[in-house]
Each structure stands twice: as C-alpha cells, then as structure tokens.
Amino acid sequence: MDIKIRSSDPAVIALCPVAEQEGIATVFDRYEMQQPQCGFGTLGLCCRICWKGPCRVDPFGDGPQAGICGAGKDTIVARNLIRMMAAGAAAHSEHGRHIALAMQRVGKGELPDYHIRDEEKLKSIAGRLDIAVADRTITDIAYDVATKTLEDYQNQDSKVPCHWISASLPAKRLSLLGKLGVLPHNIDATVAQIMSRTHIGCDADPENLVLGGMRGALADFNGMALATELSDAMFGTPKPVVTQANIGVIKKQAVNIAVNGHNPLLSEVICDIASEMNSIARDAGASEGINIVGICCTGNEVMMRHGIPLATNYLSQEMAIFTGALDAMVVDVQCIMPSLPQISECYHTEFITTMDENKMPGARHVSFHEDKARETARKIVQYAIDAYGRRDAKRINIPDIKQTAIVGFSSEAVMAALATLNAADPLAPLVENIVNGNILGVALFAGCNSTRAIQDENFQVIAKILARNNVLLLATGCGAGAFAKHGLMNQQATEAWAGDSLKAVLTAIGVSAGLEGPLPLILHMGSCVDNSRAVQLATALADRLNVDLSDLPLVASAPEAMSEKAIAIASWSVAIGLPTHLGIVPQVTGSAVVTDLITEGAKDLFGGYFLVESDPALAAEKLVAVIREKRHALGI
Ligand code: BF8
Ligand code: SF4
Structure with a gap:
C-alpha cells in the first residue's frame, strides 16, 4: 500500500507499516476495500427514507427519474442533505445540553466534583443573557444561566428565537435571518421538524427543504455556542499555552492514557484524577507517572485549557494504539472509530467507553455520571495503570515525531x-x-x-x-x-x-x-x-x-x-x-x-x-x- 497518498502526517507514514506487519487493517485499508464507492450515494441520489426503497435516480437521465413514491432527484438530494444537518445539530446540541444540565446541578449544589472555575466568564455570560449578578452567589448565577440556556431546548413560542443565537450575532444578521424565517426558537423542535418534514410524503420542495435545513444548521450554531461558553465557565476560559502535538507525545516510561471524543465533563475529571494518581503509576514501574494525551476534539479541549499534548486528530486515531505504549483510550461521544476496540484487543490497551448511549462491541464500559465523576475517573485511571503492567516491550514503537504548538x-x-x-x-x-x-x-x-x-x-x-x-x-x-x-x-x-x-x-x-x-x-x-x-x-x-x-x-x-x-x-x-x-x-x-x-x-x-x-x-x-x-x- 502506498501510504503516502493517504496521509501527509509523518507519524502515520511511520506507523502504517507496523499495522501491516501485525496484519491489522487501518482506516486506510478499509478505504481501499470500499472502492469503488457507490456513485448514486456520492451524488446524493439514493433514497432509503421508506421501506419501498431503496430508490435511486439515474443521473444521466436514461433510467428512472423518480423514486417509487414519485420523489425526484431534487427532493431526494435536499432531504438527504438536511437530515445530515439535523444530525449534526443534534450531536452538538446534545453535548451542549449535557453541559447545561451539569451546570444546573452545580447551581443546585448537587455535583461536588464540579465547580465554576471561571467566575468572571460566568458573570459575563449572565450579562449577555440578561441575568442579574449583583449581590448573588456564584451558584445561584450558575443555576439561572443553565436554566435560561435550557429554555433554548424547551421554548414553544416560535416567534421568540433561541436566547443564545440572539446573544451571539450582529443585529443586522439576526434581522435578515428572522425575515428569512430561519431563526430557530427551540433546538429540539427544529431538529424534530427536519425529521418530520423529510418523512415520506411530506415536504418535497427543494428550496423549502434547504431553508428548513438552514434553520437546523443555525440551531447547531446555537447548541455549540452555549456548549463553548458554559464549558468555559465550568472549566476555565482558554489562554495561550505552549504544548506539543503528534504521536511522539506518547512516552515510553509513563502510563499513557488517551482521551478521545468531545465532552470536557469527562476529560477534565480524568486529567485531575490522573495528576493525583501519579505515585500509584510510579509504584507500578512507570517512572514518568501518568501521561494524558488528547485525540480529536477532546484533545483540543484539554490542550487549550491545560496544555495537555495532542496525540493526533481524527483520521489517525488508530495509530496511537500501534505505538504499543498506549495503556488506555477513554472515549465519550462522536467521531470515535468503531474499529478502535478491535485494534485494542490485539494489544494490551484498555479501550473504555463511558457514555451509556455510546457503547462499542469489544470495549470495556465504565458508566460515567457526573454525581460520581471522581470515583469513576479513579477506576478508569486504575485500569490504565493495570494495563501498563501487561505491556509487551517488543511491540513498543513510538515514532519520535512531534511539534511545538x-x-x-x-x-x-x-x-x-x-x-x-x-x-x-x-x-x-x-x-x-x-x-x-x-x-x-x-x-x-x-x-x-x-x-x-x-x-x-x-x-x-x-x-x-x-x-x-x-x-x-x-x-x-x-x-x-x-x-x-x-x-x-x-x-x-x-x-x-x-x-x-x-x-x-x-x-x-x-x-x-x-x-x-x-x-x-x-x-x-x-x-x-x-x-x-x-x-x-x-x-x-x-x-x-x-x-x-x-x-x-x-x-x-x-x-x-x-x-x-x-x-x-x-x-x-x-x-x-x-x-x-x-x-x-x-x-x-x-x-x-x-x-x-x-x-x-x-x-x-x-x-x-x-x-x-x-x-x-x-x-x-x-x-x-x-x-x-x-x-x-x-x-x-
Ligand atoms: O467535532 S473536526 S472529525 S473530532 S466532527 Fe470529528 Fe470532524 Fe474532528 Fe470533533 Ni469536529
Ligand atoms: Fe423510494 Fe420515495 Fe421511499 Fe425514498 S421515500 S425510498 S424515493 S419510495
């Protein structure tokens, strides 16, 4: 396989041959095996929205020009596109909801493992949401900020746009979006409406569908804006920090734990607990203690708040395991390749899923809930320390490739x-x-x-x-x-x-x-x-x-x-x-x-x-x- 045509990352180029030698398929091999990919799907012309299908429209005009129900190419393409926008909006907004619900419980004093680390940021958010801050406790403000944020998932008055988008865009833009009828009033309702209007026999007008999709995309913006801002209040607003990136950040003499996924509610606590368990790791023989490294967006979250080094990004997430020195990979939600637990099984690596709605065959599942966050994180870190003892020294291969960032x-x-x-x-x-x-x-x-x-x-x-x-x-x-x-x-x-x-x-x-x-x-x-x-x-x-x-x-x-x-x-x-x-x-x-x-x-x-x-x-x-x-x- 000519790896160079698949990646420009020297660490990937160094590690793909290791995978080949071990006889383990990577994302690049699976890509090859999918060729040629379906032309109808590539053009968006395949519809599987009902069980009379799948139907496909002939792009050259010779074969069928409509599905069995009569949906033509424009309807099929538009429906497929906006369903993807809705899924994206749902993913970001679930992440945001998770954070908002946690902040609301912090406000109620129910989550002793979490705090408002950036009080100034919380107050500035409160100001943007018209929530009073004078003479109030931080927890009271947090409760109100979270509660008002959650209204963006509950408001039933379609004339009142979501709070966060209203607080985030220039007035001129809000006015235009309002006139076009694409300002979301409720994230969940907007996603549900896209699913509903794309059900068989509903909206078939491509322009109307795309505009509905745009409202969903703006709901996505709303969900991500609130996720970012509330995360900053809970975990700190990022400031410039010097760190390193690429696979060479994995250390031979440390217990290496990769955090992969998206939500800082998990990764923040893992980072805290890891620093408390360094001596246990040293006692187990890892002279450099515990080394947390990040992958994908969780990697970005912990890198920008704590300077935790980044092991790699999405397409090369499998490579971390091929170093033979990754003792655990801990994941939560989104963009986690289902191949990872299978590859981990070929090594000593513990692959740990943590979210009850995101399990993977072959993974160890440790159910993570905010009310027992530290206790659960301790258990997860201990699994990594135990795995360190099962390493095979002969299979360790960490390319010394990293850059300052x-x-x-x-x-x-x-x-x-x-x-x-x-x-x-x-x-x-x-x-x-x-x-x-x-x-x-x-x-x-x-x-x-x-x-x-x-x-x-x-x-x-x-x-x-x-x-x-x-x-x-x-x-x-x-x-x-x-x-x-x-x-x-x-x-x-x-x-x-x-x-x-x-x-x-x-x-x-x-x-x-x-x-x-x-x-x-x-x-x-x-x-x-x-x-x-x-x-x-x-x-x-x-x-x-x-x-x-x-x-x-x-x-x-x-x-x-x-x-x-x-x-x-x-x-x-x-x-x-x-x-x-x-x-x-x-x-x-x-x-x-x-x-x-x-x-x-x-x-x-x-x-x-x-x-x-x-x-x-x-x-x-x-x-x-x-x-x-x-x-x-x-x-x-
Ligand atoms: O949210 S950039 S591959 S990891 S989807 Fe996924 Fe794409 Fe990476 Fe983060 Ni974003
Ligand atoms: Fe075919 Fe129409 Fe069903 Fe889509 S919705 S699968 S085009 S019959």
Whole structure:
C-alpha cells in the first residue's frame, strides 16, 4: 500500500507499516476495500427514507427519474442533505445540553466534583443573557444561566428565537435571518421538524427543504455556542499555552492514557484524577507517572485549557494504539472509530467507553455520571495503570515525531493580547490593520479529516498560501489538530510562512503580549463546538464597523469536511454570511437545483455561499480573490 497518498502526517507514514506487519487493517485499508464507492450515494441520489426503497435516480437521465413514491432527484438530494444537518445539530446540541444540565446541578449544589472555575466568564455570560449578578452567589448565577440556556431546548413560542443565537450575532444578521424565517426558537423542535418534514410524503420542495435545513444548521450554531461558553465557565476560559502535538507525545516510561471524543465533563475529571494518581503509576514501574494525551476534539479541549499534548486528530486515531505504549483510550461521544476496540484487543490497551448511549462491541464500559465523576475517573485511571503492567516491550514503537504548538486563543485571549497594544480600545489595532491592508482578511479553518483527501494536506497547502497573502488564520477541530501536528501553530511557522505585513502585525501583538516573538501563524481557537469563538470575534468586528458579517473580508474553509456536524457547521457558516470553502465535493451534485441553491442561491439570500474546490492551491487562490472582493465592496 502506498501510504503516502493517504496521509501527509509523518507519524502515520511511520506507523502504517507496523499495522501491516501485525496484519491489522487501518482506516486506510478499509478505504481501499470500499472502492469503488457507490456513485448514486456520492451524488446524493439514493433514497432509503421508506421501506419501498431503496430508490435511486439515474443521473444521466436514461433510467428512472423518480423514486417509487414519485420523489425526484431534487427532493431526494435536499432531504438527504438536511437530515445530515439535523444530525449534526443534534450531536452538538446534545453535548451542549449535557453541559447545561451539569451546570444546573452545580447551581443546585448537587455535583461536588464540579465547580465554576471561571467566575468572571460566568458573570459575563449572565450579562449577555440578561441575568442579574449583583449581590448573588456564584451558584445561584450558575443555576439561572443553565436554566435560561435550557429554555433554548424547551421554548414553544416560535416567534421568540433561541436566547443564545440572539446573544451571539450582529443585529443586522439576526434581522435578515428572522425575515428569512430561519431563526430557530427551540433546538429540539427544529431538529424534530427536519425529521418530520423529510418523512415520506411530506415536504418535497427543494428550496423549502434547504431553508428548513438552514434553520437546523443555525440551531447547531446555537447548541455549540452555549456548549463553548458554559464549558468555559465550568472549566476555565482558554489562554495561550505552549504544548506539543503528534504521536511522539506518547512516552515510553509513563502510563499513557488517551482521551478521545468531545465532552470536557469527562476529560477534565480524568486529567485531575490522573495528576493525583501519579505515585500509584510510579509504584507500578512507570517512572514518568501518568501521561494524558488528547485525540480529536477532546484533545483540543484539554490542550487549550491545560496544555495537555495532542496525540493526533481524527483520521489517525488508530495509530496511537500501534505505538504499543498506549495503556488506555477513554472515549465519550462522536467521531470515535468503531474499529478502535478491535485494534485494542490485539494489544494490551484498555479501550473504555463511558457514555451509556455510546457503547462499542469489544470495549470495556465504565458508566460515567457526573454525581460520581471522581470515583469513576479513579477506576478508569486504575485500569490504565493495570494495563501498563501487561505491556509487551517488543511491540513498543513510538515514532519520535512531534511539534511545538502554542494553543488556547479564545476570543477573550485574543482581546487580551490586543489590549496590550491598546487597553482602552482593544479592537482598534485589529481594525486598523485590516483597514490598512496589513491584514488582508481573516480565514477560519474548521472541520475534519476525510479519506477522500490526503490527510491534513489540504489544510497545509491552503493555509500556507493564505498566510503568504497576509490572511490572518484561525482554526478549530481536527483542522486545528492538523496544523498543530505539522508545526504550523508556532512562532517558527510565522517566520517561515507569514507574508511581511502579517508577520509584522503578529510580531507586534505577540511581543506586546509577552510571547517574546510573534503570535503563532494560525491561532488555535479550540474544538469543533468552539467555532462559535470565531463568530464572537467576527461579531465584535462587524458591530465595531457597523456592518454585517457578510460584509467583512472573512471566509471559512473546511478542506476535509466529513461528519454530519461539519455539514451543519459549514451550513450555518453560509447562513451567517460567510463564503465557505469545501474541499470535499458534497453529496448533492445529483441535483443541479440543490447545488445551485447552496452556491449561487444562498449568495442572494444570505450573502454567504458554498465554494466547492478540491484542489487546495486553487481553493486558496479563490479564497484570496473572495477576500479582495469583500475589501473592494467595503472600499478598503
Ligand atoms: O467535532 S473536526 S472529525 S473530532 S466532527 Fe470529528 Fe470532524 Fe474532528 Fe470533533 Ni469536529
Ligand atoms: Fe423510494 Fe420515495 Fe421511499 Fe425514498 S421515500 S425510498 S424515493 S419510495
């Protein structure tokens, strides 16, 4: 197998041969075995919505042009697309609900294992939600913040939009979305409505379906915004921290525990307990104690709050086990490959699921509930220590591949860094440098890895070209993981890749903020739910300039988008007005009507639109052109 064409990550290239030698299939082998993938599915033309199906529409016009019920290609493609948006919204919003319910119980004094670690953040959230803070205890404020947040899952008055979206977007954008009828009033109801209107024999109008999907995507934004903000209040708002990324962060002499998934309610407690159990690990022979490493978005969460090193991102999560030195992988929800427990069985690795609604055959299940969080975490860490004793020294193979990364640029951290240049008006230096062209524009990289691209490659190619063109770069999710692993989130990368004027700005801010050098080339804003951080910054900029988000020289890019969550994110990105690049052709091209709707049609409605380009260099050129167009329209 030519591994190079599957991944640009040197750690993957080093470890795939180990898998081959062991006779264990990886995601890259399974990709090969799926070729050729179904053409109807690729075009979005396969419908399995009822048991008369599956039905497929012939894309060349020769065979059937409608399913058995009469649904044509436009209906089928639109229904398939918006069901994916609904699933993404459900996933992010379940995560958010979990955090909100936990915060409500903290407010009631029912969860002694959790606290409000960032009281200032909680108070600022309370202010945004119109909740009084004066002369009140932190727990009372937390209870009210959580309760008001949960109203976004309960409100039945469709004329009253969700609190969080109302508190997060510029007034101009909210007014437009309201006029288009796509402001969600209730996350659960919005998701349920998409499922209902796509049932057989319901909404068949592609435009109406896509607009319904956009409301679902905006519900996704609402769910992720509340998840991010409440997590910050409970676990701390990220600040810049120096750490390392890639598989070389796994240590031979330590009990290595990978936390994989998404929700900080689990990973935060594992980190706390691990630091308390170091001596037990040393007594078991691990001279370096316990080493927690992160994978996927949980990796981003603990990396930005605690500087925990990142082992890898989505597509290479299996590789951590092939090092032979991973003693446990602890997972919660989302983007966890079902192959992992089977691969763990070939090694000494304990694979532990923790959420009762997310079990996997072959895994050890340790049911995690917030009221017994520390006790459960202790049990999990002990399983890892026990597994350490079962390691096979001959199978240990940890490629010494890792890069320094400076991470943790929450919008508060960005504002704090800017405030060192202008305390009275922190946004002023950013605005001035955008207006004078030192910063050409801003690009937010988000989303996953996909086997449809060479892992991490699109991210790197596009980012380097944009940086040369003086575009300020932000990143979240597995995109952020890609940049961290490939050494693009450190100061050396700024020296190597930033255009001259961007470098000067990043250096002025970095030096003044005490980093003794420039800010990193790409600012790490967190996990996937943390895309709301970038929107917060963009909203501040738009308000400051008295324009809408669609007027700003701001673009988004998901060069390796894969999951339903990524589809939801990319869709709300369009809905809030951003030109949004996809490096993977979406499964909609079987319908010219839907394809036009989400590209040209969306531009007329929202200002934002999908820009599909799978060649990364061309994509970068197109994004630079879009940014220049936006500048021109603003007269700057
Ligand atoms: O939420 S970027 S592969 S891990 S979906 Fe998944 Fe995609 Fe990674 Fe995080 Ni986001
Ligand atoms: Fe076929 Fe219509 Fe059923 Fe879809 S809903 S599977 S197109 S009959």
